[in-house]
Amino acid sequence: MIAAPEITERNYLTGKEGVLSWLLTTDHKRIGLLYVASITAFFFIGGLFALLMRLELLTPPSDLVSPETYNKLFSMHGIIMVWFFLIPSIPATLGNFVVPMMIGARDLAFPKLNLASWYLFNLGGIVTLYAILRGGVDTGWTFYTPLSTTYSTTYVIAAAAGIFISGFSSILTGLNFIATIHGMRCPGLTWFRLPLFIWGMYASSLIFVIATPVLAITLLMVAVERIFQVGIFDPALGGDPLLFQHMFWFYSHPAVYIMVLPAMAVVSELVSTFSRRPVFGYKAVAFSSLGIALVGFLVWGHHMFVSGQSIYSALAFSLLSYLVAIPSAIKVFNWTATFYKGSISWDTPMLYAIGFIGLFTIGGITGLFLAALGLDVHVTDTYFVVAHFHYIMVGGAVMAYLGGIHYWWPKISGRMYPEGLAKLAALTVFLGFNLTFFPQFILGYLGMPRRYAAYPPEFQVLHVLSTAGASILGVGYVLPLCYLIWAWRYAPKAPPNPWRATGLEWKTPSPPSVHNFDETPVVNYGAYDYEALKGELGLG
Amino acid sequence: MADNSSDVLPGREARAHLDHFATAEQQRNTAMAGMWIFLVTEIMMFGGLFMAYAVYRLGHPQAFASASRDMNIVLGAVNTAILITSSFTMALAAQAAEEGLLRPAKWLLAATILIGIVFLGIKFVEYYQHYRDHKAPGFGFQTNLPDPGGIQMFYIFYFAMTGLHAVHMIVGIGLLAALLIMTELGRFSREYHSPVVITGLYWGFVDIVWVFLFAIFYLPGLHLHG
Numbered sequence: 001m002i003a004a005p006e007i008t009e010r011n012y013l014t015g016k017e018g019v020l021s022w023l024l025t026t027d028h029k030r031i032g033l034l035y036v037a038s039i040t041a042f043f044f045i046g047g048l049f050a051l052l053m054r055l056e057l058l059t060p061p062s063d064l065v066s067p068e069t070y071n072k073l074f075s076m077h078g079i080i081m082v083w084f085f086l087i088p089s090i091p092a093t094l095g096n097f098v099v100p101m102m103i104g105a106r107d108l109a110f111p112k113l114n115l116a117s118w119y120l121f122n123l124g125g126i127v128t129l130y131a132i133l134r135g136g137v138d139t140g141w142t143f144y145t146p147l148s149t150t151y152s153t154t155y156v157i158a159a160a161a162g163i164f165i166s167g168f169s170s171i172l173t174g175l176n177f178i179a180t181i182h183g184m185r186c187p188g189l190t191w192f193r194l195p196l197f198i199w200g201m202y203a204s205s206l207i208f209v210i211a212t213p214v215l216a217i218t219l220l221m222v223a224v225e226r227i228f229q230v231g232i233f234d235p236a237l238g239g240d241p242l243l244f245q246h247m248f249w250f251y252s253h254p255a256v257y258i259m260v261l262p263a264m265a266v267v268s269e270l271v272s273t274f275s276r277r278p279v280f281g282y283k284a285v286a287f288s289s290l291g292i293a294l295v296g297f298l299v300w301g302h303h304m305f306v307s308g309q310s311i312y313s314a315l316a317f318s319l320l321s322y323l324v325a326i327p328s329a330i331k332v333f334n335w336t337a338t339f340y341k342g343s344i345s346w347d348t349p350m351l352y353a354i355g356f357i358g359l360f361t362i363g364g365i366t367g368l369f370l371a372a373l374g375l376d377v378h379v380t381d382t383y384f385v386v387a388h389f390h391y392i393m394v395g396g397a398v399m400a401y402l403g404g405i406h407y408w409w410p411k412i413s414g415r416m417y418p419e420g421l422a423k424l425a426a427l428t429v430f431l432g433f434n435l436t437f438f439p440q441f442i443l444g445y446l447g448m449p450r451r452y453a454a455y456p457p458e459f460q461v462l463h464v465l466s467t468a469g470a471s472i473l474g475v476g477y478v479l480p481l482c483y484l485i486w487a488w489r490y491a492p493k494a495p496p497n498p499w500r501a502t503g504l505e506w507k508t509p510s511p512p513s514v515h516n517f518d519e520t521p522v523v524n525y526g527a528y529d530y531e532a533l534k535g536e537l538g539l540g
Numbered sequence: 541m542a543d544n545s546s547d548v549l550p551g552r553e554a555r556a557h558l559d560h561f562a563t564a565e566q567q568r569n570t571a572m573a574g575m576w577i578f579l580v581t582e583i584m585m586f587g588g589l590f591m592a593y594a595v596y597r598l599g600h601p602q603a604f605a606s607a608s609r610d611m612n613i614v615l616g617a618v619n620t621a622i623l624i625t626s627s628f629t630m631a632l633a634a635q636a637a638e639e640g641l642l643r644p645a646k647w648l649l650a651a652t653i654l655i656g657i658v659f660l661g662i663k664f665v666e667y668y669q670h671y672r673d674h675k676a677p678g679f680g681f682q683t684n685l686p687d688p689g690g691i692q693m694f695y696i697f698y699f700a701m702t703g704l705h706a707v708h709m710i711v712g713i714g715l716l717a718a719l720l721i722m723t724e725l726g727r728f729s730r731e732y733h734s735p736v737v738i739t740g741l742y743w744g745f746v747d748i749v750w751v752f753l754f755a756i757f758y759l760p761g762l763h764l765h766g
Contacts, residue, residue, distance in 0.1 A: 107560035109570045175577045183570035184561075209577055213585035221592070221700070228678030230696050231689070232592070238689035243595055247588055520562065 011414065011511040026111035029512065032097035033412070034118050039085050039093065040481070042125060046080035049073045051474065054436075054467040060460055062453035070453035071138035072154065078141025083163050084125050086397055087255060090262035091208075092121070092173055094404045095201050097412060099177060101505035101512065102195050104186025104521040109179040110172075117172035124166025131158035140451065142252070145233035145244040149225040157226060160219045167212045167219075170258075174208025177201050186504070188523035195503050195527045196272075196285055200265020203289035207254045207261070207296065215251035218244065245307055249300035257296040259393055260360070261289055263400030264331055267353045270403055271335045273501040274350035275342030276539070278528035281334040288327035295323050305376045314373055321371035328364050332357060347499070348422040352403025355430045356396055363391030366441065381451070384444025387437045395433055402429065402480060409484065410494030414511040417487045421479065428476035435469025500537045502528050568734045575738040579745050582708075586749055589704070593697045593756060596690070603690025607683075609761030610675070612666055616758040619662050620750065626655035627747045630716075634740035637723075640730030646723045649716055649736075652743070656713045663706055670695070698757050705753060708746045715739045 012029045022030060053073050056064040065073065096114065100107050108114050131137055137159040139148040148156050181202050185194070221232050222244070231237025233244040272279045279285055301309060301317030335357055344350070366388040370376050379385060409417050439462040444450075448459050455463070497506040504523070508516050525532035530539060561567040597604045633648035667676075674682040675695055683691045719736055722728060728736065 105560065110574060111560065171581050175574060175581070178577050179570050179574045182573055183566060209581050210584055213581045214588045217585050217588035221589075224696075224700060230677040230681075230692065232693075232696060238693060240595065240599075243592060247592070515560075 010514065011509065012514050013414070013511050015514040024115070026107070026115050027514065028096050028100050028108045028111065028114060029412075031114050031118055032093050032095075035088060035092040035096060035121070038118070038122055038125065039088055042080050042084035043477075045129075046077055046085055047474065047477065049077035049080070050470065053077065054470040056453055057455070057463045058467050060455055060457045065453065067453045068138065071140075071451070072136035074451055075137045075140050076132050079128065079137065079159060079163065081393075082141055082255070083166055084121075084128065086259045086393055087170055088121060088173070089259070089397060089401050090266060090404060091177070091201060091204060091258075092117070092169075094266065094401070094408060095177065095262060096173075098408060098503075098505050099180060099198065099201055100184070101508060101516050102198055102503050103181065103184060103189055104504050104517065104523065105180065105184040106515045106517065108176045109184055110176050113172050114176055117169040117176070119169075120172070121166050121169035124162045124164070124169065126162075127165060128159055128162030131155035131162060134158070142248060143219070143222060143244075144248075145222065145225070145239070145241050146236065149222055149232075150229075150234050150236070157223055160223055164216055164219045167216050170208050170212045174205035174212070177205040178209065181205075186521050186523060189504075192283065192286070193523055193526050194286075196268035196279055196282070196289075197265040197503075199286040199289045200261050200268065203293040204258050204261040204265075206290075206293050207258050210297070211251045211254040211258075214247060215255075218247040218251065221247075242304070242307060242309060245304050246300070249303045250297075253300040253303065254293075254296045256389075256392065257292050259397045261292060263356065263360075263397040264289065266400045266404040266407070267335065267356050268331075269501070269503065270349045270353035270407055271338050272528045273407070273499050274345050274347060274353070275339050276345075276500070276530055277338050277342040278526070278530070279334060280337035280340075281330070282527060284330050285334050288330040291327035291330075292324065295320065295327070299324060299371075302371055302376070305373060306380050318371055318373050322368065324371075325364065325368055328360075332361055332364075346423075347406075348417070348419060348426050349403045349407035349499075351423060351426040351430075352399050352406065355426065356399045356403065359391050359395030359399060359430075359433070363388060363395055366391065379444055381449055382444035383440040383448045383450055386450050387440035387444060390437045390440070395437070399429065399433075402426070405480070405484070407499070408505075409487070410498045410510050411505060411508070412511065413488050413491075414494055415487055415489075415491040416494050416498065417491055418483050421483050425476055425479035425483075428472060428479065430476075432469050432472030432474070432476050436466050436473050437469070439463075439465045439469075497537070500539065502530060502533055502537070564731060571734045571738055572741075575741050579741065582745060582749075586701070586704070589697065589701050590752070590756075593701070596693045596697065597756075597760075600687055600690025600693060603685070603687040604694050605761045605764060606685050607691045607694035607761070608757060608759070609764045610673075611758045611761070612669065613758050613762070615662055615666055616754055619659055620754045622655055622659050622662070623747050623750050626652050626659070627744055629655065630740050630743045634737045637728055637733040637736035638730075640733075642723055642726075642728060645728070645736065646720060649720045649723065653713055653716045653720070656709055656716070660706060660709055660713075663702065667699075670699075694757075701753055702757070705746065705749055708749070712739070712743050712746055715742065 012027055016025075022034065025031060025034075052065065053070065056062065056070060056073075062070060096108070134155050137152070137154045137156055139152050139154070139156060143156070143160065181194075181198060224230065225232045225234060225237075225239070229237070231239035233239040233241050235241055268279055268285060299317055299321040301313050302321045305314050305318075366384070370379065370385065370388060406417060406422060409415075443459055443462045443466075446459070448455055494510045496508065496510050498510075499506075504521055505512075507521060530537065557564040557567040561570070629648045629652045633645050633652060636642075636645035636648060670676055671679060674680050676699065677692050677696045681692055681695065685691050716739065719739055722735065
């Protein structure tokens with residue numbers, strides 16, 4: 001080929017230098033890292049709001065912040081964490097970095113669109129931060145009408161505009177992944193030889209492109225109603241507030257699966273690699289991703305059981321919500337079956353994977369409680385719901401994100417990370433998380449409503465436990481930030497395949513060269529085929 | 541630079557596809573797939589508005605019919621015919637580009653742009669008439685018809701949906717102008733022309749949306765014309 005030898009020896013980090021070479025890069029690996037920087041910043045901003053809320057809830061009266069400020073805190077915590085951390089977290093960072101390499105491609109199908117998506121994401125983030133700095137939003141992350149369109153005096157339009165803009169970055173990422181996975185797999189890499197990470201990315205990309213435009217148009221309608229004071233959703237102006245909730249949850253329920261499907265995708269990789277066994281029931285796990293994506297579009301009404309929708313709709317949505325448990329359970333059972341007779345190693349990513357499986361199971365089963373109409377009426381808008389979705393989003397998605405970051409860290413940075421410290425952090429996160437959110441299940445069941453700055457004194461013990469847990473959790477999140485920044489420069493160099501994993505990404509050097517592969521790989525074995533790769537991986 | 545070093549037959553073949561694709565065919569297919577996926581997102585976006593329209597039309601059937609009677613059916617029908625004609629010229633332009641007939645492709649692109657502008661002009665005249673007749677919600681909306689709330693809801697969706705459509709038309713005209721310049725600069729050939737074909741898909745989609753908009757805004761009151 002034309003490429004000179006010294007170019008192939010340079011890796012993607014050193015290939016070009018200077019700030020501009022990063023800001024104008026179309027390399028999927030560099031864009032993945034740009035996203036890491038952005039979402040890490042948003043994660044700690046969103047975390048700051050959570051910290052303030054937990055501090056306020058240490059004592060029964062609303063003494064640290066006023067109830068109005070508290071309304072803004074939980075709204076902005078939700079908005080930042082959902083749209084500017086969780087939604088892009090795994091797809092835009094690890095997905096961007098790994099997907100092309102896993103399928104033996106040199107880049108995503110549309111590298112410029114990929115870069116554009118990062119700029120749109122940051123533009124949306126800046127507009128939202130502007131809304132926050134001007135005084136924030138107090139509608140909750142759900143923007144329910146007519147509060148958001150008529151009565152709120154806060155910066156609703158700016159916040160909605162930020163989310164609207166960043167929504168297009170999600171759409172572009174999803175579009176890019178679908179086109180890439182369809183069109184750019186290397187020779188021999190058939191659909192059923194794809195790593196399960198790719199199946200998960202594909203399923204979540206489908207949700208990205210199908211659900212996100214509906215959020216965009218819904219927010220646009222909210223803006224139209226608020227700006228021109230014409231009734232679309234406000235009943236006082238002749239609109240229908242339930243229509244807003246239907247449209248919002250048509251996006252926002254599938255969005256939960258945008259957050260958790262990529263997490264499951266990571267866990268499938270981790271479970272196989274650190275058990276050194278193919279994932280049990282490969283096809284079932286692959287199709288369960290598509291199953292979750294599909295069923296996820298049919299259950300939004302379970303957010304509206306007490307909203308006044310028809311009882312017959314509620315019955316149907318309740319039944320359909322139960323169905324989500326089937327593909328979810330398929331995954332959990334098949335991961336645990338993968339451990340059976342596996343050669344298990346307890347490296348940090350595996351700790352996160354096992355943590356994910358346990359916490360996701362608790363989050364999932366309490367989700368079934370909430371899908372049951374009778375019980376849901378009792379615990380609607382209580383801390384039970386808060387605990388449930390944090391088990392899925394923080395216990396699930398964030399654990400898997402951290403597991404994935406550690407797993408691919410040697411590939412990303414070309415260096416290892418300090419294993420002992422990382423294990424300590426994983427343990428801290430796990431303990432801190434449970435101490436934060438398990439008491440909230442009890443609080444909710446006892447009747448503590450969400451979104452209140454003050455509460456009766458009998459709830460204080462549980463709230464203090466929760467705040468204590470949140471402090472531990474905070475330490476658990478700051479630790480990896482510190483040691484990974486240290487490891488970027490000073491940790492020992494990583495070999496190309498430190499975990500002896502089977503994915504094509506491990507066939508590249510660490511860190512990979514600019515174009516990933518000098519020669520397009522050819523695949524003649526299935527996913528996780530440790531037997532076929534025995535010699536190559538140096539397995540006994 | 542690689543371009544200078546291979547001075548013998550630098551070859552369109554060698555640069556007929558971008559670096560990260562294996563073949564030109566792969567690039568073409570992937571680009572087509574990308575546009576189709578994008579159109580799915582567009583369907584979902586317009587779909588949200590169509591769904592909301594359906595909800596309110598079911599709630600105010602009489603008001604939607606009588607509000608629709610005040611639409612200028614002649615301008616609407618003419619505009620529909622005009623836009624379908626532009627789809628025809630666009631399809632011919634894509635066909636011409638595929639066969640490497642760049643001169644006809646250029647003229648057909650120019651014709652499509654021109655027809656698109658005429659469409660927007662007529663649309664603007666209609667908007668002005670609504671505004672003058674106090675039919676623009678948020679700008680002194682008035683009506684004497686029964687169920688004024690329903691009437692206003694009709695106009696909210698009329699402006700929102702045809703407005704979103706007009707934005708898509710403007711974007712489309714911008715894309716066509718870019719294609720025109722690229723054709724003029726000799727960027728396209730028998731081997732490489734997928735931007736024209738892909739923009740054609742987009743243009744066709746925007747046209748189809750209009751056909752539905754015409755049906756739901758101009759026709760519901762047709763039986764009331766007497």
